[in-house]
Amino acid sequence: MKTITECIREALQPAFSACGIDPELAGVVLSNRPDLCEYQCNGAMAAAKRYHKAPLAIAGEIVAQLENCPLFEKAEAAAPGFINLTLSPDFVSAYLQDMQAAQKLGMKQAGAGKKAILDYGGPNVAKPLHVGHLRAAIIGESLKRIYRFAGYEVLGDVHLGDWGLQMGLIIEETRQRHPELPYFDPGFQGDYPAEAPFTISDLEEIYPTASRKSKEDEAFAAAAHDATVRLQQGDRGYTALFRHILRISVNDLKKNYEKLNVSFDLWKGESDAQKYIPDMIRGLKEAGLLHESQGAMVVDVAEEGDTKEVPPCIIQKSDGASLYATTDLATLVQREQDYHPDEILYVVDKRQDMHFTQVFRTAYKAGIIRPETKLTFLGFGTMNGKDGKPFKTREGGVMRLEHLIADIDEAVFARIMENRTMEETEARKTAEIIGLAALKYGDLSNQATKNYVFDVDRFISFEGNTGPYILYTLVRIKSILRKAEENGTKLSDRLRPAGDASEKALQLLLARANEAIADACEGIAPHRICQYIYEVSNAFNSFYHDHRILAEEDPEKQNGWLALLGLARKVLETGIDLLGFDAPDQM
RNA sequence: GCGUCUGUAGCUCAGUGGAUAGAGCAGUGGCCUCCGGAGCCGCGUGCGGAGGUUCGAUUCCUCUCAGACGCACCA
Numbered sequence: 001m002k003t004i005t006e007c008i009r010e011a012l013q014p015a016f017s018a019c020g021i022d023p024e025l026a027g028v029v030l031s032n033r034p035d036l037c038e039y040q041c042n043g044a045m046a047a048a049k050r051y052h053k054a055p056l057a058i059a060g061e062i063v064a065q066l067e068n069c070p071l072f073e074k075a076e077a078a079a080p081g082f083i084n085l086t087l088s089p090d091f092v093s094a095y096l097q098d099m100q101a102a103q104k105l106g107m108k109q110a111g112a113g114k115k116a117i118l119d120y121g122g123p124n125v126a127k128p129l130h131v132g133h134l135r136a137a138i139i140g141e142s143l144k145r146i147y148r149f150a151g152y153e154v155l156g157d158v159h160l161g162d163w164g165l166q167m168g169l170i171i172e173e174t175r176q177r178h179p180e181l182p183y184f185d186p187g188f189q190g191d192y193p194a195e196a197p198f199t200i201s202d203l204e205e206i207y208p209t210a211s212r213k214s215k216e217d218e219a220f221a222a223a224a225h226d227a228t229v230r231l232q233q234g235d236r237g238y239t240a241l242f243r244h245i246l247r248i249s250v251n252d253l254k255k256n257y258e259k260l261n262v263s264f265d266l267w268k269g270e271s272d273a274q275k276y277i278p279d280m281i282r283g284l285k286e287a288g289l290l291h292e293s294q295g296a297m298v299v300d301v302a303e304e305g306d307t308k309e310v311p312p313c314i315i316q317k318s319d320g321a322s323l324y325a326t327t328d329l330a331t332l333v334q335r336e337q338d339y340h341p342d343e344i345l346y347v348v349d350k351r352q353d354m355h356f357t358q359v360f361r362t363a364y365k366a367g368i369i370r371p372e373t374k375l376t377f378l379g380f381g382t383m384n385g386k387d388g389k390p391f392k393t394r395e396g397g398v399m400r401l402e403h404l405i406a407d408i409d410e411a412v413f414a415r416i417m418e419n420r421t422m423e424e425t426e427a428r429k430t431a432e433i434i435g436l437a438a439l440k441y442g443d444l445s446n447q448a449t450k451n452y453v454f455d456v457d458r459f460i461s462f463e464g465n466t467g468p469y470i471l472y473t474l475v476r477i478k479s480i481l482r483k484a485e486e487n488g489t490k491l492s493d494r495l496r497p498a499g500d501a502s503e504k505a506l507q508l509l510l511a512r513a514n515e516a517i518a519d520a521c522e523g524i525a526p527h528r529i530c531q532y533i534y535e536v537s538n539a540f541n542s543f544y545h546d547h548r549i550l551a552e553e554d555p556e557k558q559n560g561w562l563a564l565l566g567l568a569r570k571v572l573e574t575g576i577d578l579l580g581f582d583a584p585d586q587m
Numbered sequence: 588g589c590g591u592c593u594g595u596a597g598c599u600c601a602g603u604g605g606a607u608a609g610a611g612c613a614g615u616g617g618c619c620u621c622c623g624g625a626g627c628c629g630c631g632u633g634c635g636g637a638g639g640u641u642c643g644a645u646u647c648c649u650c651u652c653a654g655a656c657g658c659a660c661c662a
Contacts, residue, residue, distance in 0.1 A: 033606060042605065049642085080642080082606070124662085161662070270662095296660050308590040309658070317660040324662050353591075354657060381592090382655085419625065446600070449592080451655070453599065462625040464611040465600080472625055480622055531601065534610080541626060550622040587625085 001106035003515040004095055005029075008039055008071060008085065015065035021047045021058065028085070030512075037074070037084035038508060045081040055081025089497035092507050093560075096495050099511065100567050104149060105574060107514040110521065111152030117335055118144050120347035121158030121264060125249035126170055126203040129256050129401040131391055132349070135380045138443050140347040141262040141580045142526040143378075149578060150521045155339065158253070160269030162246055163327065166207065168228030171241055172220065173210035174198065175227070183237035192237065196244035200252040203245065232274070246271075256402060261436060261580050273330035277322055280333050281315060284366055290315060301361035313358035328359045332368050343374040345524070350379025350449060378524055381451035383443070391454050409435040412460050412468075416587070430584045434468050435460070437581040441467030444579055445530035465534050467581065473537040474572045474583045476544070477565050484550060484562055495567070496560025502546045506539040506564065513571045517578065526579060533575035540568050 002010075005028050013023035025043035032040070044062060048055035059077035066075040074086035099106045120140020123133050140156065147154045174197065175184050181197055182188045198206065214221040231238040250267055257263065281297075284290040289299045295318035302310045313325050322330075335341060346356060356377040363369040385391045393399045413431035416422060422430065442459035446452040462468045485491060498504035516532035519525070549565070552558040576583060 029603095032603075032608085036606085040606095045605070045642090055642090078606075080606080122662090164662080166662095294659080298659075306590095311659045314659050319660085321660085323660065325659095327662095350592080351656060352662085355662090358659090379592095388654090415625090450600095451593080455599075458599070458612070461612080466611085469611095469625080472623085476623055476626085483622060527601080531610090538610090542628090544622080545618095545627045548621060587623095 001098060001102050001108075001514070003108075003518070004092075004511045005039070005515060007091075007095065008087075011069055011071045012041055012043075012062070012066070012083075015062045015069075016043065018065050019058065019061045021051065021062070031084070033084075036078065037076075037086050039085045039087065041083040041085065042081075044077070044083055048081060059083050087508070089499075089504060089507075092504065092511060093495045093497045095511050096507055096564075096567060099514065100493055100495070100563075100570070105513045105517070105571065107149060107517055109151030110518065111147055111150040114151075114342040115153045115155070115339060116147055116343040116345060117339060117341045118147070118154060118156045118345050118347065119159050120144070120156065122161060122348065123158065123253055124161035124166060125253075125269075126166065126207045126245055128204055129253065130398045131383055131401060131404055132398070134260075134401060134404070135383060135443060135448075136347050136349075137257065137260055137262045138440050138580065139378070139380055139448050139526060141260075142440075142444055142529075142578060143345065143347065143524060145578045145580060146517065146521050146526065146529070149517060149574075152343075155266055155341075156264045157266040157268050158257075158264040159331070160246075160250070160253075160267065160271075162249075162269035163232075163271040163274065165224065165228050166211075167231055167242055167245065168224040168226070169210035169214055170203065170207055170245060171231065171238055172224040172227040173206050173213070174241065176220075183241045185237065188237060192240040196248055197241075198244075198248070200248050203248060242271075259402070259405060259436075261440075261582070268331070268334075270327045270331070273327050273334055276330040276333040276337075277326060280326075280330050280366075280368070283368075284315065284362075287366055289362075289366055294318075299362045299365065301358050301365070303361070310354070310357060310361075313362045315362075324355065325359050325362070328355075329362060329366075329368060332359075332363050336369055336373070341373060343376065344369075345376045345378060347378050347380065347448075350381055353377065353379050376524070378448060380448045381446075383454050384451055386453060386455055388453065405435065405439070408439055408456060408460060411435075411456055412438065415460060415462070422586070426586075430587055433582055433584045434471060434587060437467035437471050437576070437583075439467075440579055440581050441470065441530060444526045445534075447527055448525065465530075468587075470533055470537050470572065470576060471583045471587060473540055474569065474576070475585070475587050477540065477569045477572070478583075478585070480544075480549060481562065481565055481569065487550065489558070489562070491562055491566060492559035493563045493566060494559055495563045496556065499557070500546065502539070502543045503561075503564070506536075506543045506568065509536050509539045510564075510567055510571055513574070517574075520578075529575055529578055533572055536568065536571055536575070540565075 008028045009026050012026040016023040016026045025047050026041060027043060028039050028041050030039060031037045044059035045055045047058050056077060056079055059081045062083055063075045063077045066072055071088060071091045072085055073088040076084050078084050118140055120136045122136060123129055144154050144156045178197060182192055214224050231242055284299060290297050293312060296314050297316035298312035298314050300312045315326050317323055360375045383391045409431045412435045413427055416427045416431055438459040445465060459466060460468060462472055498507050516528060520528040547561060549561045
């Protein structure tokens with residue numbers, strides 16, 4: 001369905017035409033003077049220049065045309081040429097009625113028929129998730145939901161770091177500890193054990209140990225390198241061991257992502273892209289794009305008009321090995337071949353901007369990606385501590401994600417216990433739900449591209465622009481609706497025209513729901529949803545304060561209010577779902 | 588050195604070629620016979636700096652200052 005802004009604009013256009021003004025100028029925006037009006041049109045000022053006429057006179061003529069328009073309760077011209085619009089309560093409530101009946105709050109299906117791949121994982125196998133993975137997961141999960149809401153078919157890909165030297169390190173370290181295992185017996189012909197020779201906690205110890213050793217011990221480093229090569233050449237035993245590492249890591253990762261309410265449709269990794277590399281390189285050669293430079297094979301991607309130097313994209317190192325860009329390009333080959341996506345969106349740390357510039361340019365130049373396929377890089381900023389520097393543990397190390405989450409849950413739990421009497425086990429469960437909301441909202445309410453300051457105390461506060469405040473509001477709405485039902489009131493979905501200021505303010509805000517979500521989708525900006533639902537929460541709390549809903553004796557009024565609450569609940573629930581968290585029943 | 592991004596209230600963040608630049612926190616003053624007071628209603632201060640384009644610039648352009656980040660064989 002049309003957005004409310006579109007409805008208003010379409011009502012204005014005939015008035016513009018009637019005055020001999022280009023109807024294209026009838027754009028409408030939310031008023032920035034709520035004391036004067038609800039929506040405003042600045043078209044008369046733009047028209048003044050083109051038609052050599054005083055802007056206020058034009059505005060006056062247009063306003064005169066609007067006299068009998070049912071959309072407006074009031075339309076007036078204001079100096080120097082604003083057209084100030086106040087909507088009629090009947091129009092607003094009718095719009096909301098349509099919205100309530102519509103699918104997805106009447107949201108435009110801009111992505112209908114389109115397929116998008118979202119790449120927002122990037123964890124390494126055999127290594128625990130840490131806060132560096134947090135933003136990709138949170139932002140990516142939200143975008144996935146937003147895209148789906150806009151009608152896209154979306155595939156979320158975790159894109160594991162499961163190839164290269166790290167695997168060689170683990171394999172070599174395992175070999176030195178347990179040389180007797182069949183994986184290391186070149187003559188072994190039988191089936192390898194189904195059980196892995198290590199657990200996830202073993203792996204988490206083996207990898208850093210091996211990594212440290214390789215830096216101190218040249219012989220070990222060389223052996224790890226050999227192991228990597230053997231694995232890449234398809235050695236049977238090493239491949240079997242690799243499968244164990246992968247399986248164990250993926251199981252652990254799934255568990256941890258689940259705690260974050262984050263999921264992926266594809267569990268592909270760098271290893272899956274390897275088989276596409278030879279053909280891809282051949283293609284680059286045949287296209288005449290690949291050439292030797294300082295011993296490496298590269299593709300030039302500098303373009304005219306670059307303000308900075310864009311170094312060539314390295315496809316093969318001097319020693320013939322492939323690297324980051326190679327794998328990412330091969331992954332694109334695979335994605336194009338398997339899915340034919342219309343869009344691929346990477347949610348990755350913004351420091352990798354240059355890398356993706358190189359990869360994207362190479363992909364288009366080489367025809368790996370169709371020209372009409374949109375490749376987008378959403379580079380997100382760093383999560384910093386209160387000191388403004390990248391977030392660390394108190395000891396200065398990298399914080400594991402599960403520890404961060406546990407800390408937040410504990411803090412929320414303490415707050416629940418000090419405020420309310422809730423049974424302890426119940427409070428623990430609730431604290432997990434609220435904690436996740438606090439974490440995600442705290443992150444998502446910032447512009448993704450900017451660095452932000454992580455402050456537990458602020459994020460878990462129940463006051464202000466926080467996740468818990470949104471949840472509190474939603475829980476409050478649910479509680480009233482529940483009580484109404486308990487009182488035997490049949491919940492109505494008949495909205496009524498607003499009878500006063502706070503009711504109208506809430507209605508106007510709810511009428512913008514589909515538009516706000518569409519904005520977030522177009523701008524790849526979940527923080528716009530945060531801002532919107534925060535405004536809805538504030539508007540509801542004001543409305544709540546002004547109206548005694550359950551005590552209202554006029555059933556027509558009460559029904560209208562309950563219907564309004566129902567819609568507010570729907571909008572808030574949709575909002576938090578798009579952000580990737582849930583609300584508890586009580587808090 | 589070159590480049591990219593960022594700079595908005597004491598702090599954390601929104602926002603816009605247009606009217607009086609918004610929130611929250613912190614500070615402070617009110618509001619509970621009433622559906623959840625974890626709420627509501629008040630009170631103060633600000634677009635890093637200098638030019639330019641424009642009827643109008645915090646927004647666009649140039650320069651400048653400050654900070655973060657990036658500048659081929661790591662991922």
